Amino acid sequence: MNVHLAKFMMYYKIHQMHRDDCSISQISQYLVVNRRTVRKYLAMNEREYEDFLIQQSERRKELIPYESFIKERLVLYQETSSAQMHDWLKEKYSDFPQVNPKTVFNFVHWVRNKYNLPKIIVHRQFHPIEELPYGKQAQVDFGEFNLRTSIGKRIKVFFFTLVLSRSRFKYIWFTDRYFTAELAIQAHESAFEYIKGTPDEIVYDQDKVFIVDENKGDIILSDKFRAYTREKSFTLHFCRKADPQSKGKVENVVKYVKQNFLYNRTYFNIETLNDEAVNWLGRTANALPHAFTKKEPFSELTIEQSFLKPHIANTPKAIAVYYTVRKDNTISYKSNLYSLPLGTYKGRGSQVTVSIEQEYIILFAQESKELCRHKIAKGKGLKILNTDHKRDKTAAIDEMITTICSLFENPQKARQWLDTLRSAKPRYIRDQLLIVKQTVQATEPALTNKALKYAIDHKITSALDFKAIVTRYRQEDTTEVCQAKIIRLNPLNGAAPNGALVQPDKSQIADYQTIFNNNNHS
Template identity: 40%
Template sequence: MKGIEMYAKIQELKELGMSQNAVAAQLGINRATVRHYWNMRADEYSKYSCSIRRISILDQYKSIIAGWIMRFPCISSAQICDWLKENYPYDFKERTVSRFVKALREELPPGLQTQVDFGEMALPNADGTGSTKVRFAAFVLSHSRYKFVYFQSRPFHTVDLITAMNACFVYFGGMTEEYVFDQDSVVCAAENAGDIIYTHEFEAFRQRCGFRVHLCRAADPESKGKIENVVRYVKHGFLENRLYPFDDSTLNHCGVSWLERTANAKQHGTTHKVPAEMFREEREHLRPLPDTVESCSATVLRTVRKDNTIVYCSNRYSVPVGTYTTQKEVEIEAVDGILKIYTVFHEPICEHRISPERGKLIKNKNHDRDKTEASVRTLPLIPHIEKMLKKRMMLEMQYSQILKSDFDRTFDGFVCRDNTGAIITPEYVTRHFKDVVKKYKLRPLRFHDLRHSCASLLLANGVSMKAIQDWLGHSTFNVTANFYSHLDYQSRVSSAEVIANALGDEAETEENESTNEKTGS
C-alpha cells in the first residue's frame, strides 16, 4: 500500500478516532509515515505527490550528477541544481534536487570513500580524582557504514593522525581510494589561493600510501554527514557515562569491543542494513595495504639542537648529553602517547611522555649525566614487595585469559605492565604519583623524593653510609655522603657529646695542674 491509497486510508482511520500508533499497527507501516501524513490536507498531498514524481525526472541525469559528486565530493546540492539549470532545459527545484542528491550520496560504490573527523569528551577518572579530556579520530566507510575509532588523551597532531590511520588500515584490512577531512590543521598546513598545502608529514604519508584526499568545510552535512553522525554516536553511545581508565590502550581495547558488538553489529538507521554484513562485500573492493604498515608509519626525522634537545609539537624534548656531537639527526615515532627517539639506524635512544602543552621543556634528569656501572645493581627482594609482585602476577594472568589475543605479549617477562600487557613507562608513574599525593592529602612531594626518604630511614636505623651507597647506586661514597650526611643528626649529636666530654676532661686536668703549681704543692 502506498501513494494516494495509503494517504486516504490513514485519513479514514484518523476520522474513526484511532491513534497514530494504532493506525501504524493496523496498516503495518512505520509510525513516522503515519505522522507525516496525519495533518496533511488533500491539496498539500497533491503538491507533495507532484514533487515526488519530479524526482523521477532527475533519474535521467543520475549518471551525470553522480559523476559530479565523485569528482567534487564537497559540492552542494544548490550548486548541482544550478549546473543542471545551466546545461539542461528544465525548471529544477532546489529542494527536489537536494533530496535526490542526498539519496545519491548514500549510494557511493564500495571501496571508494572513507570519511574522517575528530571529537573530544571529558571523562571522569576511574579513581575519582578529576577528569581527563579524551580525543578521538573516527572513520566510516561511506558505502557500508563500517566504523573505526582511535582514542587518545592528548590533542591530535599530524603524527597522531597517521598512527590512527595505520590502525584503521589494519582494522579494515585495506584502504579506500579517497579520504574526506575537514580543513583541519592536522592535515592542512595552509591554503594558497584555493590550493591546499598539506603538512609535510601527512603529504609524505599520503604519497607512500597512494590515496586521494578531499578537504571540505567543517560541519558540512552534505559532504560528510555520515562521519558527523558517527562522532555523535561515539560520544553518546560509547563515551558518555564511562570512566577514563588512566590508559589509552585500555580505552582503545574497549572501543574495538564496542564496535564489534554494537556499532558495527546493529542495523543502520538510514540503510536499514547491518554494517558488518555490508562490509563483507565492501572488503573485496578495498585497496591492499602497503607491503608493511610500518613502511607508512608516523616516523620522521628531527635535528638535534646544541642543547641536546629536539623539537616536537612546539615542545622541546631532551636527549642524552653528547647526542649533538655524535649525530645531528634522530628519528622519532609517536606511539600511544609516547615519543620514541631513535638513531637514524632505528636504534633506541630514549623516550618521553608526550606533553599536551606548548612551549615546554620536557627533560629527563638522567640526560644531564652519564650512567656508571654502579647504577646497574642487584638488591635483595623484600618479603612484602615479593608478596605484592606475586599478587600482581596472578592478576596479570587473569587479564591475559580475559583479553586472549588482545593481550600484549611483547613485554612478557617484564614486571611493570598494565592490564593489557603494555609496558608502564617511568613517566606514567611520575605523572600519576601526583594523584596519589593529592588523594592522601600529603604535602607537595615528587616521586623522586621517595628515594631520599628511603636513604633517610636507612640512615636513621643505623645502616652504614657505604651500604646506602650500594642501595642508591651512587658512583662514589662521596656522592652519598654529600647528599645525606646532614640527615644523620643523631650521630652528629653523639659525636659532639664525645668531643665535649673529652675536651671537658682535658680542661679539668689542665686546671688542676695550674692550681697545684700556684700553691707549690
C-alpha cells in the first residue's frame, strides 16, 4: 500500500466515523490522530483533500540547494549512508542549516529515487568449513547481562564462555565484576577443570583483557596473560577486529546463554548464579542434541576428552578475589553467609578479599589485614556467625580515644595519631590504647608531648614503640639532671658557688671553759 492511498483511507475513515455520530475526540483517540488534523480533514471535500496531498508532495525541500553535491557523491560512492552524507554536507558547507538527521535521510532517499541510485549492499560471502578434529579447537568469548534481584533491583553480571568446536560442549563462568586478566585466568582454569583437559588451540576476540596492542598482526599480550599462556600447552588465535563470524560457534553460545538461561532469572548472589549455571549446562545446554550435529554435546565430550591434553592445574598465585559486604556485615560464599565484625560494611561498594586455607575461609580488609576466619560450612543456605562480631565496639573505642586524648597537652594531634594507630591495628586497638594510656599516665606531660611529636613525624603505628620512645626520653632526662648536680658541686670554670663562700659563726673556746668550771664547783 502506497502512502497516497493510505492517507486517503484515513480521510474516508474520519468522515465515516463522523457520520456515525462519533465526536472529534473519539475519532482522534481511535485513529491516533491529532484533533486539529481531524477537524481540518472534516472541513475538506474529496477534491480539496486531493489538492492538499498534491501540494504536500510538491512542497519545496529544504535541502534542494545541496542536491547536486549529494548526487555527485552518490554517483561516486553509491553505498554511502545518509549519516555519512550528513557529515560530508556539514564539512563541505560551513553554513549548512541545523536539520534533523531524518530530514537528511529523507532527502538522500529522494535523490536516490530521482536519479536511480539505489544503495549498494555488499554481502559477505561465506562457505561451510569442515568439522575440526576432536581436541583441536575451543572458542572463548565474554558477555554481560542485567538481572533483577528478588527486591527488583537491577545488577549487571559478566560471564566467560568456552565451547569445544567439535563436540559443542559448553562451559560458562560468572562474576559480578568487569573481567581482568586475573579473572580471565581463573575462568580458564575453571573451564579446563570442568572439561578435564585443554585443546590444542583457543580462538579469541581481540579483547583488551588479553591484548595490549594489535601491532599490525604481531599481537602484544598483556603481561599476566602472556605469563599464563607460557605455562599452558595451547596455542592462541585472535580474530580480526569486528569479525564475529570467524568464531560463530561461541557467538551463538553467548546468545544462547542470554536467551535460554539468563532471561527473566532472579539474581541472589554470584555463587548461586554459578551453581545454577552448572545445573543448566548439565540438564539443557550440554544434554540436548545440537541443532546442526544432532548429537548430544555431553556424549560427544566423552569421545573428545581422549584427544584433549591433560590439564595441569595452574600454580596458585595470590589472586585477590573480592566479595561484596552485605548490609548485615556478612558475605555470601558458596551459598552460605559468613559474618564479619560489626562496622565492616561502610556503605555501597564495601568489599573484602577471601582466602581459603584447608578447611577455613579467611576474610581480609582490602589493605590485606585479616578481619576474621571461619570454618567452611558443609551444605548450603547456612549462616556461620561469630557472636563476638555482634558487639558494637566502636562506641567504647571512641570513648577510650577521647579519654586518652585529654591526657595530652595537644588533644587534636593525639587524636590524629591514635586514629592512625586504629587503622593500622584494628583488631588489637583496645590493647594498644591501654598501653598508651598507662604510659601517658605514668609520664610527665613534657615527655609524652615530645614522644607524640616523634611518633607523628616518624609515622610510628605501635603502642609498644611509643612506650619505648617515652622510656628513652625519660632516660635521657635523668642523665641530664645527674650531670647538672655534678657541675654545681665541681664547677669547671674555677668560680666557687655563693654557698661555699659563706662563713659560719664561731664560738670562743674560753666561753666553753668558763661554763665547764662553774659546773664543777657546783
